Every structure is written in structure tokens, then in C-alpha cells.
Amino acid sequence: MARGRDLPVTGTPHLARKQRLFWPFVLPAIVLYVLFLVGPAIVTVALSFTRWSGAGTPRFAGLDEYAQMLGSESFGYAFGNTLMYVAVGGVGTFLFAFLFAMVLRDMKASKLIRAILFFPNIVAPVAIGMFFGFVFRYNPSKQGLANFLLNLVGAPAAKFLQPESVVWVVIGALIWASAGFYITILMAAIDRIPPYLYEDADLCGATPWQKFRHITLPMIWDVVGIAGVLWTIGAVKIFEMVFVLAGPGTYLPPNKTWTLAIYVYDRSFGTQGTPEYGVACATAVVMIVLVTVLVLTLRWVMRRERLEY
Template sequence: MAQAVMAGRRALPAAVTPHLRNRRRLFWPFTLPAIALYVVFLVGPAVATVVLGFTRWSGAGPVTFVGLEQYGRLLGSESFRDAFVNTLGYIVVGGAGTFVFAFLFTMVLRGMRASKTVRAILFFPNIVAPVALGMFFGFVFKYNPGRQGLANFLLESLGLPAAGFLRPENVTWVVIGALVWSSAGFYITIMMAAVDRIPPYLYEDAELCGASPWQQFRAVTLPLTWDVVGIAGVLWTIGAVKIFEMVFVLAGPGTYLPPSRTWTLAIYVYDRSFGAQGTPEYGTACACAVVMIVLVTVLVTALRRVMRRERLEY
């Protein structure tokens, strides 16, 4: 009878201690400044960008609402189409190359004695400013008779003709190679941090069964780090959509915009906002920025759905 009475009673709330009461009092004073900064510097500009994408505005004077006209101008612009295709190329091709290198080095570094030192060396290019990297690769791949860069010097030393690596039709591949070289260390570090959590006995069992390094990676490493690979893919997608400095330095002469066929979406936004085409077109720039946001949203959502797997416990 006593048990039934106890079961029928509702659980009494825990006593509110002075410590808990003080924490509740401090919640909003500490949270409101962060929320205010988030709204002012992120939410507000994002909403303003979406709104200005439906207008025509040169930065001064009246703002004219034009509806979807700016998006129609984007679709009819050859430079925007080139920028969109180039950006997709950086995301897909550059991402594939980066993760292939990350996976290969993950297999090699797992059993290496000085793996932490090698990780630090591989991570180093990621902390160098993209402008500096662009200038470095510009010197390496320079094509100038009598003053060749290192790449063409080596080609000519082997009896091969010099190549115009930085010409508009070739520079995209040079940028992709530079991005893979500079970014792979970051994703190798992320992958190795996830590999370090895997119990060593799983690899020992795989070795006893005669599994090769590739089979160990496919059967042990990849399934147990799949969630980390998905997060790394999202990070790459977001970063690749915003590529600007490397293309600006390698494809351009350094003082003004590169040829439009080498542009990315970020360079297109810059050109319409601050470029040398004349009067700024902030409506078109904001419309392109909205396209970038939509592109990131679609790609990240698709990537998360494709890489959705049941979580493995170990």
C-alpha cells in the first residue's frame, strides 16, 4: 500500500541551492552580449544581403527594388558562369585530391614512430597566409623567357619546352594543386586525431588476420572515423566556396583583377563591389553572395545525407 502511494505521488522538484540560483542570475548577463554580437555582425548582415539581392544600389542614393532581375543578370553573365564552374571545380576536384592525400598519409603515419613530428611539418603550410603561398607558387611556375620559374627551369633542364602554367586556361589546375598541397596537412591532422582514439587491439587483430594496410584502413580506420570524415568534408566545402586570395594572386598580375575566366564566386562578388568596372553594383554582388550561401547549404546537406551512417561504438 505504501509503495502504491509513493508511486502515485509526483516527483518533487529538487531544492534550488544558492549556487544554482546565482548561476541562473548570471546566465542572461553573460549570454546577451554574445547574442547581441552574433545578431549585429552575422544575422543582420546576412538578412541585409538577402534583401539587397532584390534591389539595384550603387552604395549611394536611392535603393530601387527590382525583384529577381539581379538573379537573371547572374544567369546571363558569362563571368558568373565561369566563376560558378571554377568554384565547383575547386570544391570537387580539390576536395578529392586533398582527401586522397589525407587518407594516404593516415595509413602511413599510423604506425610511424615520429608521426607527431611529421604531422607538424605537414600542417605548417596551413598556417601560412594564402597571399604568401600564392606569391611563392607564382615564382615557382613563372613563365618568362630568360627568367623562368623553378618548374620551367627543371623542364628546360630535361630538354622539355617551358609551359605557361599561369595562363588563364591552365592556372585553375595550378591553384587546385596549391590548395591540395597547403590544405592536406590540416585534414591529415584531423584524421590522425580521430585515428588516435581507435583501440590498438583492433589493428593488432587485423594484422594477425593478414590484413594489408589498405585493408586495415578500409575495414577499421574508415568506418571508425566516418563521422570525422563527414565533418572534414563540410569544412572543406565551406572553405572552398570562399577561395579568393590564391586565385587573385596566381591568375592576376597582382595589381588588378585576373581574367574573368579564372574567377571564383568570391572574386565575382569583389568585382561587383570594389572592382574597376565603374559604379559598384551591390545588388548584383549581394545576389551572388546569396547564391554562395545556397550552394553551401545544398552541398553540405547533400554531403551529410550521403555520409550518414550508423554510429559505431568502440
């Protein structure tokens, strides 16, 4: 017996086989990650310091491409609009998700309602943009649904898709299309909360808001943080819905409606003259830095001791 206790745990055949299989399973994933993510990111950073039109050899330009980007009026619009989508769209989406999280838990048909709410998330953003384009269309001879309803109650038709106001239409469309995804994530976390906590709260006469504030939210706080990171990454990359909803869908919309992704597209493929891949790569680097800063800030703000149950 003493000899058995002296055997090292690391020497067991089962553990030795697991250790031998570690690298054969992990190495392909690491190779693909470096090849398709790390490698292109490094090349993008390198090209951001060059002037290159896609043909020939890139010429080193130092920080000139960054200076050109920062001096562009279109970049200012794109950066501001992107922050609007991240902040305002995120607040609206999560308020909507929290509201349904408070209500759905006690509903009998909650799973069916979750599936209905999730449905817009499986529709392509291009299709959603086209749908809202028809809804908010301004055309005196053939109005969209929104202006038809306004005229029905005697109100004048509104130009919802003008460059000055289309950002708010896009934010509303984003909330409508994305809320179901985050409701599903939050409800999956809520389903793990022990029912007796809510039963005790009911016995104490707690209101739905009190149960959400003191039980639901603290118990799913770590999931809310992950959902916030997912939203931030997705909102910084928004492209298709703005491209279709703010413009005709065949060429670029007005620059007042641009996002950083559209600005990258314009400098890469949408310019009338020679492509400016150096400026496009510099903007992509700004997007990477912006996502990193926002995610780290979000994680720091939402840092809290994990609750075990």
C-alpha cells in the same frame, strides 16, 4: 530519508545557480551572432533585390539583378571554377589526407611529420599564391622552377599560368596548402581508436589497406563528415590565392579564372564604372545557397549510424 527523496532535483541550489547564469553567459554570444552574421545576411538578401551603387537610396529592382548575374559570362566561369575547387580540390585533398593517415599511425616520428605537413596551413594564402607564381612562371629570359626543370630534361617550357590551365595549378596549390590541416584533424580522430583493434587485425594478417577500410575509416567517419563540411565552406569562399596566382596581384585576373568570391569583389569594387552592389549581393546569396545545398547533400550522403567504442 523519505522527505529527502521527495525533494525535486530541479530545486537544488547548485542547479538553480547554473540556470540563473545561463542567459548572462549565452546572451552576449547571441547578440554578437545576430549583429555580425544574421543581420548582415538579412541585409544582403534585401539588397539583392535592389539596384544600388553605394550612394543614395537603393531602388527596388525585383529579380533584375539575379537576371543580370545569370546572364553574365563571367558569372558562368566563376560558378564553374568554384565547383571545380570544391569537388576536384576536395577529392585530391582527402585522398592525400587518407594516404598519410594510413602511413603516419605506425610511424615513430608521426607527430613531427604532422607538424611539418601542417606548416603550409599557417602561411597566408597570398604568400602561397606568390610562391607558386614564381615556381610556375613562364619567362624565356628567367623561367620559374617548374619550367627550369622541364628545360633541364629537354622538354619545352609550358605556360602553366595561362587562363586555360591556371585552375589546375590553383587546385594543386590548394591541395598542397590544405592537406596538412585535414591530416591533423583525421589523425586526432585516429588517436582515439583503441589500439587493440589494430593488434587483433595484425594477428589476423590484415594489410594496411584492410585496416584502414575496416577499422580506421568506419571509426572516424563522423570526423570525416565534419572535415568535408569545413572544406566545402572554405572552397566556396576561395579568393586570395586565385587573385594572386591567376593575375598580377594588383588588379583582377582574366575572368576565365574567377571564382564567385572574385565576382562579388568585381561587382563591388573592381568595376571600372559604377559599383553594382545589387548584383554583388545576389551573388553572395547564391554562395550562401550553394554552401547550404552542398553541406546538406554531403551530410545526407555521409549519414551513417555512429559507432561507439
